[in-house]
Amino acid sequence: MKTDIILAGVGGQGILSIAAVIGWAAIDSRLYIKQAEIHGMSQRGGAVYSHLRLSDAPVASDLIPTGKANVILSVEPMEALRYLPYLSGNGWVVTNTRPFVNIDNYPDAVSLTAQLEALDKRILVNADELATRCGNSKAANMVMLGAAVPFLGIDVGQVETAVRNIFERKGNAMVDLNVNALHEGYTTAQQQMSLRSANPPAS
Amino acid sequence: MQKRLLLGDEVIAQGAIDAGLSGIYAYPGTPSTEIMEYIQTSEEAWGKKIHCRWSANEKTAMEAALGMSYCGKRAMACMKHVGMNVAADAFINSAVTGVNGGLLVVVADDPSMHSSQNEQDSRFYGQFALIPVLEPSNQQEAYDMTFYGFDISEKLELPVLMRITTRMAHSRTGVRLREKRRQNELRLPANPRQYVLLPAIARQQYQKLLHQQPVIEQEAGSSGYDAFIDGTDPSLGIIACGIAYNYLTENFAGNVCPHPVVKLSQYPVPAELIRTITGKCNKILVLEEGYPLVEAQLAGLIPHPGLKICGRLDGTLPRAGELTPDIVAAALGLAKPADRPAPAIVVPRPPALCKGCGHTDMFHVLNEAMKDYPPGCVFSDIGCYTLGALPPHLAINSCVDMGASITMAKGAADSGLSPSIAVIGDSTFTHSGMTGLLDVILENTPVVVVISDNLTTGMTGGQPSSASGAIEKICLGLGLPEERLKVLVPLKKYQTENVSVLKESIAYAGTSVVVFRRECVQTAARRVRSAGKQ
Structure with a gap:
């Protein structure tokens, strides 16, 4: 078992919380893990990413080589596309579709959607909307984590336990919110996958 | 054995706590900040009354750490690479005074300048000060090296420099912790005159430092952190420093490199290891984060007939920027996967001041x-x-x-x-x-x-x-x-x-x-x- 994941988003969107949950679940599942992240200046509203590697054998490099990632998990749609050079030929893109616009030259909605829809293996989720339905749009990162669970190689129950542990000190309401968000994302991804397998794209 | 998921910086902090640290002195600077922050938020560190307040700058941090070492206790000074320029006066002279309690100076370099104004290589500072330099290749080694660093600092009575880079500092992994050690008791130096760098004393201290050089090199050759790993294909020999070793093995099935390799995680470079690999291979590729320190030492000024040295100086690797598995793969001549470029609509998203700043x-x-x-x-x-x-x-x-x-x-x-x-x-x-x-x-x-x-x-x-x-x-x-x-x-x-x-x-x-x-x-x-x- 070996899963290489690129986590992507904008500073402040909570990708390090996603990484913390996966890390916890991986250690609990007795997997080897390396997770490289970016701190410092780029966190100020800039593009941020993390390389997360899970394996049942020791992991060498802290960085994922280009063309080797199994999953791009992004909390922001343009940021998902930024890291396509890292994605392997049969890798999945799991992304939030809600843009985070803090620059003047952000691409227009039509071209952005076209690029996302052109991806062969994709899970597209309006995570902000689903998180709001769970009670708070700030849980969008956990919705996205849930949507990526089918591709991680870790059982959803293990991930839920990790969410409970990570958010424990923030109180029961926060635990429930984030667990619900996780399952909301997970269910959405499974629905999209079964729809796709029932109606495979024409090739 | 306990296994905890920690950042490289946090691993060094936990290692220092476990190895009997009495005080850490630092000024914040990416990618070194989390070393101090971890100790500040560690209940264990508070319980042990480990000093952990920020200093005004890296020079005051280095000097305070030296003062704690003077009293026989284990101290650590942490900074980013450019902070070393600020601390340099105290740092260089601490090698001449020598130390009493273990003194570990941890410097986090930032090749590719993710959050810095240059990418200077702190290994040169260690070489300049004539002291042992440790460059862990992974987080477990970084943890173990905090124990080892304090040990050799006390054994050689010299400060020890640990050099890490961004990807070590800011990468998380599971680390096995060791049995904890007690802090040292307060014990003034046997010879307090060694700290008085009047010219007459400084000359004696400097001679002592020079005489220790072969011992420091022997230490690097025998600690096990530097190693020769034989391979089946001697058409190329590889010297891989610090985390470059991981980028090398990443490129081979089962993480086993077919070429003979010298893995370097401690300096000065043991000449014996270099003789071993050059005795087997006529072509040597040097992989190092930062400046071509080892490569330049090997190449020297005059050519070595029958030996080709490749790396950042001859253009096999880029002269600037951090290494990656891809850059190392290209230097090894390995096939790369098909390009999958990001679409043209993707534009840069530079950092900006926060709303309301x-x-x-x-x-x-x-x-x-x-x-x-x-x-x-x-x-x-x-x-x-x-x-x-x-x-x-x-x-x-x-x-x-x-x-x-x-x-x-x-x-x-x-x-x-x-x-x-x-x-x-x-x-x-x-x-x-x-x-x-x-x-x-x-x-x-x-x-x-x-x-x-x-x-x-x-x-x-x-x-x-x-x-x-x-x-x-x-x-x-x-x-x-x-x-x-x-x-x-x-x-x-x-x-x-x-x-x-x-x-x-x-x-x-x-x-x-x-x-x-x-x-x-x-x-x-x-x-x-x-x-x-x-």
Whole structure:
């Protein structure tokens, strides 16, 4: 078992919380893990990413080589596309579709959607909307984590336990919110996958 | 055995706690900040009364760590690579005095300049100081090396440098912890004269340091951190330093490299290991993060017949920037996967000042006050406000080193530039701005020093600032006349009056200080959140 994941988003969107949950679940599942992240200046509203590697054998490099990632998990749609050079030929893109616009030259909605829809293996989720339905749009990162669970190689129950542990000190309401968000994302991804397998794209 | 998921920085912090640390001294700087932060938030460290307050700068940190070592206790000084330039005087001389309690200096380099103004390689500082240098290749090694570093520091009675880079500092992995050790008791040095570097004593101490050099090299050859790993294909031999070893093995099935390899994690380079690999291979590829230190040592000035040295100097690897598995694969001539470029609609998303940031309002005032003057009159410094160099502000013209805004503005004013403005943050001001301000005040040089005070060390994540509550007293204490000190609140509603105060200071033919003070929005939000929890 070996899963290489690129986590992507904008500073402040909570990708390090996603990484913390996966890390916890991986250690609990007795997997080897390396997770490289970016701190410092780029966190100020800039593009941020993390390389997360899970394996049942020791992991060498802290960085994922280009063309080797199994999953791009992004909390922001343009940021998902930024890291396509890292994605392997049969890798999945799991992304939030809600843009985070803090620059003047952000691409227009039509071209952005076209690029996302052109991806062969994709899970597209309006995570902000689903998180709001769970009670708070700030849980969008956990919705996205849930949507990526089918591709991680870790059982959803293990991930839920990790969410409970990570958010424990923030109180029961926060635990429930984030667990619900996780399952909301997970269910959405499974629905999209079964729809796709029932109606495979024409090739 | 316990296994915990920790950042490289945190691993070193936990290792130091477990190895019997008594005090850590540091100034925040990416990618080193989390070493101190981990100890500050560790209940275990508080229980053991480990000293863990931030220092005013890296030099004061290094000196305080040396003072703790003088008393026989284990001390650590941590900084980013450019902080080493600030600490260098104390660092180099600590190798001449030698140490008593174990002294570990941890420096985090930032190749590719993710959050820095250069990518200097701290291994050169270790070589320059003639002391052992450790460069862990993974987090477990970094943990173990904190124990080992304190051990050899006490055995050789020398400071030890641990050099890490961004990807080691900021990568998380599971680490097995060891049995904990007690701290040392207070015990003054047997020979306190060794710390008195009068020329006569310094010459003796320096001779002692020189005589230790073969021992330091033997230590590197026998510790096990440097190793020769034989391979089946001697057409190429590889020397891989620190984390470059991982980028090498990443490229081979089962992480096993078919070529003979020297893995280097401790310096000075053991000559015996180099002789072993050059005895087997006529072509050597040197993989190292940062500058070509080992490669240049090997290549020397005159050619070695029958031996080809490849690396950053001969163009096999890029001369600048961090290594990656891809760059190493290309140097090995391995096939790369098909390109899958990002679509053209993807545009850069550079960092920006936060919404509501006080620096933004300060720049609005500054730009308005300066609009009738030609561009090029504003010098600045290192912090979030350096982003004022970018659109939309385009307000500042320099960012060189901590505190340089004030002294560069002085030199410019001395050259006849008028007006000459310095923009500096509060934490940078107490780090290295105060002495420069003294120079300016002593000559009443016509410089306006703008101190943009957000009451924190913002860019590194909001650590307490030594300047908080002290700026006015410092300026007046340095001799600034009271009427030349103004304190403003950078808010849109005060724009007009703030502009007129700044304009008045600019028009004055002498030194003025204008403090813009408003709490960082990030630390303010955190304060409100934690108050809500209590």
